Amino acid sequence: MTQKDITFVADFLTEHFNEAPELYNRKGKYFNVERVGQYLKDEDDDLVSPPNTEGNQWFNFLKDSTHLKESPLLFPYYPEKSLHFVKRQMEGIIDQCLQKPADVIGKSVHQAVCMSLYKISQSEDSTPRLFKLPFLWNDKTSNLHYVLFTMLENSISKIHILRRHTDTSRSVNNGILAVEFGNFLNNSINEISESRCYSCLDAHFYDDETVTVVLKESVQQEGKERVLAQLPLS
DSSP: OOHHHHHHHHHHHHHHSOBOGGGTTSSSOSBOOOTTGGGGOOSOSOOSSOOOOTTOHHHHHHHHOHHHHTOTTSOOOOTTSOHHHHHHHHHHHHHHHHHHHHHHHHHHOOOOOOOOOOOOOSOGGGOOOOEEEEEEEEETTTTEEEEEEEESSSOTTEEEEEEEESSTTOOOSSSEEEEEOBTTTOSSTTSOGGGGOEEEEEEEEEETTEEEEEEEEOSSSSSOOEEEEEEEOO
16 A cells, blocks of 8 residues: 555545444444445434535525425435435325326226237246337327237237227227238249348338338348338228
């Protein structure tokens, strides 16, 4: 160790571990703890070395503000408590605020329709992830909900479109359909279908009438072609 290191440690001990006679009657150690560590202790006891808030602009602003001083919108400050204590206080208040909306929303949600997309094996550990990239879109003009998704098992070249009316009592034609890309970009019908087969990497609604898809060439080779396509929903 260099003399600078020794001086640094000595200064640290001198500053943080001086005897504190005023703390002798308290339970625990009679020395000031390191000032950062005291904030991280998960206990409700007061801090041994509380921060000095004198001259703090925020506290002075609150103290001089008639409207904000007693405002219920401001979270109370506990200068004598650790961050764990404050965290538990804040979590309790947040839970209380969210409980009523959760009850109301939960009671208003109900199942409108159930569709079986695939069956999984008994062992969930061996089940591959079959459902990918659900993207939601709401057509406010026609009052329709759309969901775009792909199935990864035997239909990687297809994108599925689920359509439901926002009024759950009404139904729409072709509630669910699949669009297959496959070899649609081939120059002629004589091309080998496997040579230019495409799968969907991503899909989003561009607007109420158009779907944007990113396609990838499925052939296992270097420099696979990527295609950005705009498809009319009609």
